[in-house]
Amino acid sequence: MWVRRILKNLQTARKRTCETRIMGDVYWRFIRSTIIFMDLPIIYHEDYVAPLPPGHRFPMAKFGLLYQMLLAEGVADRSQFHAPELLGSEWIQLVHDDDYIQAYCNGTLDDKAQRRIGLPWSPALVNRTCIACSGTVLTAKLALECGLACNTAGGTHHAFPNYGSGFCIFNDLAIASRVLQKMGLVRQVLIVDLDVHQGDGTATIFQDDSSVFTFSMHCEVNFPSVKQKSDLDVALPVGMEDDEYLQSLAKYLPDLLSDVNPDLVLYDAGVDPHQADKLGKLALTDTGLFRREMQVLSTCLAGGYPVACVIGGGYSDDMKGLVYRHSLLHRAASQVYRQYRL
Numbered sequence: 001m002w003v004r005r006i007l008k009n010l011q012t013a014r015k016r017t018c019e020t021r022i023m024g025d026v027y028w029r030f031i032r033s034t035i036i037f038m039d040l041p042i043i044y045h046e047d048y049v050a051p052l053p054p055g056h057r058f059p060m061a062k063f064g065l066l067y068q069m070l071l072a073e074g075v076a077d078r079s080q081f082h083a084p085e086l087l088g089s090e091w092i093q094l095v096h097d098d099d100y101i102q103a104y105c106n107g108t109l110d111d112k113a114q115r116r117i118g119l120p121w122s123p124a125l126v127n128r129t130c131i132a133c134s135g136t137v138l139t140a141k142l143a144l145e146c147g148l149a150c151n152t153a154g155g156t157h158h159a160f161p162n163y164g165s166g167f168c169i170f171n172d173l174a175i176a177s178r179v180l181q182k183m184g185l186v187r188q189v190l191i192v193d194l195d196v197h198q199g200d201g202t203a204t205i206f207q208d209d210s211s212v213f214t215f216s217m218h219c220e221v222n223f224p225s226v227k228q229k230s231d232l233d234v235a236l237p238v239g240m241e242d243d244e245y246l247q248s249l250a251k252y253l254p255d256l257l258s259d260v261n262p263d264l265v266l267y268d269a270g271v272d273p274h275q276a277d278k279l280g281k282l283a284l285t286d287t288g289l290f291r292r293e294m295q296v297l298s299t300c301l302a303g304g305y306p307v308a309c310v311i312g313g314g315y316s317d318d319m320k321g322l323v324y325r326h327s328l329l330h331r332a333a334s335q336v337y338r339q340y341r342l
C-alpha cells in the first residue's frame with residue numbers, strides 16, 4: 001500500500017509541478033529520472049465542445065468523444081488529464097490585431113468576416129475558442145517540462161492576424177509560440193503541420209519571423225486555393241498513399257530538426273489526409289496515420305526535441321471512425337513516451 005501512496009503523492013506533485021511550469025526543477029527531474037516514469041500528459045477541457053446548430057458540418061462533438069474514447073479504451077487514465085485556465089486577451093494580442101479580437105469576442109464582426117470563419121458566433125464559441133488556445137499553450141508548457149504532451153483540440157492554422165477562415169478563429173499554434181517566447185521559455189520554435197490543408201495563417205504570421213520556422217506538408221489541391229509561403233512547403237499530389245507519404249516526411253523532417261534546432265516542436269497532427277476524410281484528398285489508412293505519428297514523435301524525441309501536439313482537422317460523418325483516427329496520436333504518443341521513459 002505504501003508504494004501506492006508514494007506513487008499517488010508523486011503524481012500529485014508532478015501535476016502541480018507541470019502546471020506551474022518551473023523550468024529546471026531539479027528536484028522533480030531527479031524524481032522522474034531515478035524513481036519513476038509517469039504517463040503522457042494530455043490536455044482537455046469540457047468547454048472544448050460548444051453547441052452548434054444541428055447538422056452543422058463542423059464535427060464539434062469529436063473533442064468530447066475523443067476524451068471519452070481515450071478513457072474508455074484505457075489509452076489514458078484521469079490522472080493524465082490537465083485542464084487549461086483561460087488566457088487573458090493580452091496573450092492573444094501577441095498574434096492577433098486588437099480590433100479583430102474585440103470584434104470577434106463581442107460578436108460584432110461583419111457578416112462577410114463571420115462567413116469566412118464558417119462557424120456561427122455564440123458566447124459559448126468565443127469561450128471555446130479561447131480555452132482551446134489556452135489548452136495549446138498549456139500543452140506546449142507541459143511538453144517542455146515532460147518532453148511530450150498532447151492536446152485534444154487545437155490546430156487552428158487558417159487564422160490570420162486580422163481575420164479567421166476555414167473554422168479557425170485564433171491561431172493557437174502561433175499564440176503558443178509567442179507566449180512561450182515572451183515568457184522566456186523558448187527561443188526557436190519549429191511548427192510541423194501535417195494537416196491536409198496548408199497552414200496558411202501560420203505561414204503569414206511568421207513570414208518575417210525567423211524565430212518560428214513553419215513547415216507545412218499538405219495536399220496541393222486542398223483548401224486554401226491560394227497558398228501562402230511557409231518556410232518550407234511540401235505540396236503532395238491527390239491520392240498519395242501511406243508509403244510515399246511517409247517517405248516524403250522522412251526526406252524532410254530529420255534535416256529540418258538539425259537545421260532549425262528548435263527548443264520546441266509544435267506538431268499539428270490533422271487526420272484529414274486519411275482516405276475516408278470528407279475534405280482531404282490524400283489516401284492514408286489508419287495504419288499510415290499511426291506510422292506517421294510514431295515517425296514524427298520518435299524522430300523528434302530521439303534528437304532530444306520536446307514535442308507539443310494538437311489534433312488538427314478531421315472530417316467525417318462516421319464520428320466513431322473519425323475519433324479513432326484522432327486517438328491514434330495519443331496512442332502513438334503514449335507508446336513513445338514510455339519507450340523514451342520521459
Ligand SMILES: [Zn+2]
Nearest residue numbers: 195197272313
Ligand atoms: Zn485540415
